[in-house]
Amino acid sequence: MAAPQTETPKAELPDPQEVARTYAEVAQRASKLLTEHMQRESKRGIQPPSDELGVAQAFLDMMKKLLADPYRLATAQMNLVWDYFSLWQHSMQRLWGLSPTPVAAPDKSDKRFKHEDWQDHFLFDFIKQSYLITARHIHDTVSSVDGLDEESQQKVNFYTRQYIDALAPSNFAFTNPEVFQETMRSHGQNLIKGFNNLLRDVEEGDGKLRIRMTDTSAFELGKNVATTPGKVVFQNDMMQLLQYTPSTAKVNTRPLLIVPPWINKYYVLDLRDKNSFIKWAVDQGNTVFVISWVNPDARHAEKSFDSYLSEGVLAALDAVIEQTGVKEVNAAGYCLGGTLLASTLAYMAAKKDKRIASATFFTTLLDFSQPGELGVFIDEPQVQGLEKKMAARGYLEGSEMATTFNMLRANDLIWSFVVNNYLMGKDPFPFDLLYWNSDSTRLPAKMHSFYLRKMYLENALSEPGGIELCGVKIDLSKINVPCYFISTIEDHIAPWKSTYLGALRLGKTPRFVLGGSGHIAGIVNPPVANKYGFWVREDGKLPDNSEDWLKDASHQAGSWWTDWQAWAQAQDPGQVAARDPATGKLPVLEDAPGSYVKARLDKAPR
Structure with missing residues (x-):
């Protein structure tokens, strides 16, 4: 077939010196990677094919x-x-x-x-x-x-x-x-440069392809991402607790404790000033605390879901109450952090502990009977395979989890970068959200095995007494505090119809809100952007079928943030003078965003 005739810009001969440098770099990298690959394969020996998936x-x-x-x-x-x-x-x-x-x-x-x-x-x-x-x-x-x-x-x-x-x-x-x-x-210089980019990504992935999605050198935590002022006021082996500096003279009586997932880092809620949920919540008069989870290694292999409950949420709750002197706080959990928050609330209900007065859940699964496409990766043979890998090193490698999530949106999160980086020969564009997305976290072996088995395979959390945490049988129906449930209509990770099933499990009917877009963009949706909108039923009813709920829901323009703030404000008894983290009862350990969040796996020495 003859080459297709397209209108192309006037061709310019490339710089010979630049071409020579590029070819030399490609040859050097290719030779090095080929040698390293052969050495690894010779150590491994011939491996029989497997079909763990x-x-x-x-x-x-x-x-x-x-x-x-x-x-x-x-x-x-x-x-x-x-x-x-x-x-x-x-x-x-x-x-x-x-x-x-x-x-x-x-x-x-x-x-x-x-x-x-x-x-x-x-x-x-x-x-x-x-x-x-x-x-x-x-x-x-x-x-x-x-x-x-x-x-x-x-x-x-x-x-x-x-x-x-x-x-x-x-x-x-x-x-x-x-x-x-x-x-x-x-x-053809784009293809040579693209091949060089490919070799670089294999090199940085230590023999595995780790596609670079953004220019990571363009960002620095505390400088141009995660910049909301605050202090680390508490830490233990599992987490650091950040308290943010107030921006208003008066603040709501109850502080807000945010429980992020430990599959990703918390600063998705604090990317830049204009899209930071944390900064926006501070500006609305909230005393905001957030947990910054440790990025675990082999030392944390025996950390369990119980550990995240006791050394995470409960330890943070103790610290917030000591720091502020209040008796009650509001709490919010994102994704897996919301699953942990609900488990904590059920634990506290059994213990007659009423220190959390209201709860907000961002894209949270509590009923795992319909996990969506993630279920493709979670069955008995695959969980057994993961457990073998985790037993050998004590954790699930962050890049493996990231690959799973990227495959759910392969055209956007894999192939678009293949075209840009390897075919067009371009460097990826600096983008804060993709910088965060590439900032992988590990998962402790014992915790992750429990989570996959009890939540996904057995769906035990949805059953009263189905799981036991810290010696207490968990029953979600015992949660009777006011709750706000925000899900997103295009979510591939926590499908909204699945999160809806979880909302039905709570003892008190929550305010269920359905935002536009997906798992991240639908949550990180500031009012100034005026995007997506959300659906809500003002009658507060939560029928058994999600489609029945949506049929009678009304669409509202703008961001769900303002709806949440109005709901949260109605739960609060009043206002007090602003709380400066530097003058609280707990000693300041360091400035936000703290040191735990700065541990990047792709920057670790090999």
């Missing part, structure tokens, strides 16, 4: 079912041929100067085909539509096989989508018009 078996079962129904298979093939024929007709009409309706069009949110040549250039339009037709038919065929069990069907659907996404024409140099133009313009 159960993917091969799932596809084998799917193929057996599919081949047992030849009529359906033949129908699928004929439909594919018909669509190809329609595409051929469409292409002929375009050659004749007509503007027919496309046979297949990408979703409006699909960023892979935004370049104008995907629409305007005959050949690239043909490639795009051919891919979309094939992708649709492959997915439709494997997702409609009769007789396949639900677990296998989920795996087939998920990994088929990974395969389809990987083979998108946008991911290859000569079928992506933007990459093709850059290759012609730079005489």
Whole structure:
């Protein structure tokens, strides 16, 4: 096939010295990595193939079912041929100067085909539509096989989508018009630079590909991210407790204790001044405390879910009350931090401990019966495989968890960077959210095994007395404090219909709010942005079915933050003079953001 004719900028010869330097660096890196790989493989010996994920078996079962129904298979093939024929007709009409309706069009949110040549250039339009037709038919065929069990069907659907996404024409140099133009313009220097970027990422991943999503050198904690002023006023082996400096003369009587997840770091709530939930909450007159979890290593292998409860939330609660002299606090938990907060509230209810007066849950799972696509990675064989890895080193490596989450949105969090970094030969753009996303955390072996087994595999938290923490059987129905539940409609990590099931488990009906966007963007949604909006039912009812709730919910413009603040303000008995962390009863240990949060795994010496 002749090379596609595209309009390209005037080609400029590259600088010979720069080309020589780039080639030398590529050769040096490639040689070093190849040597290191061979040394590792020789130490490991020949490893038999394994299928810990159960993917091969799932596809084998799917193929057996599919081949047992030849009529359906033949129908699928004929439909594919018909669509190809329609595409051929469409292409002929375009050659004749007509503007027919496309046979297949990408979703409006699909960023892979935004370049104008995907629409305007005959050949690239043909490639795009051919891919979309094939992708649709492959997915439709494997997702409609009769007789396949639900677990296998989920795996087939998920990994088929990974395969389809990987083979998108946008991911290859000569079928992506933007990459093709850059290759012609730079005489292929983009591909050489991209290969150098690839080697750098493998090098920094210690033999494994760690795709760089942002320029990490552009950010520094305490300088241009996590900058809200405050002090570390308490710490133990599990966490540091940060108290933020007030910005108002008066503050609400009850302080706010935030429990973030330990799968990620807390400063997603404090990225920049303009999108920091923590700064905004301080500016609304809240005395804000936040837990900054330790980034665990082998020394923390025996730290359990109990440890996060007792040495985390309860220890922080003791410190907040000692620091402020109050008898009651408000608490908020994000994702896994919300799961821990609910567990703590149930524990406290059993102990007749009423020091937490209200609770807010951000995208929190309490009922794990419908975990969404994360369930693809969590079954008995996979958990056993993880437990073996964790037993050897005492923790789950942060990069492994990050890869799992990235696969849930592969086009945005994997393939877009493959194109930018390796095909276009560009360095990633500095972006605070992606800097945070790349700041991985480890998970202690004992805690993570308990979490996966008891929460995901057994869904024991949702059952009264299903789990025991610190010697107490946990019953979510005993939680009777006012609660606010915020979920997001596009959440892939904690699907909103699943979080809704958890909200039903509480002893007191919460205010349930559904925000726009996803797990992060829907939460980090400041009022000044005026984006997404949210749904709420002002009658306060929480029917058994989530769709029934949504049917009668009204959509509100703006950010859920203001709705939450109005709700939280109504829970508070009054105001007191602002509380300066530097003059509290607890000694100041260091300035926020503290030292625990600064432990980056990708900066650790090897």
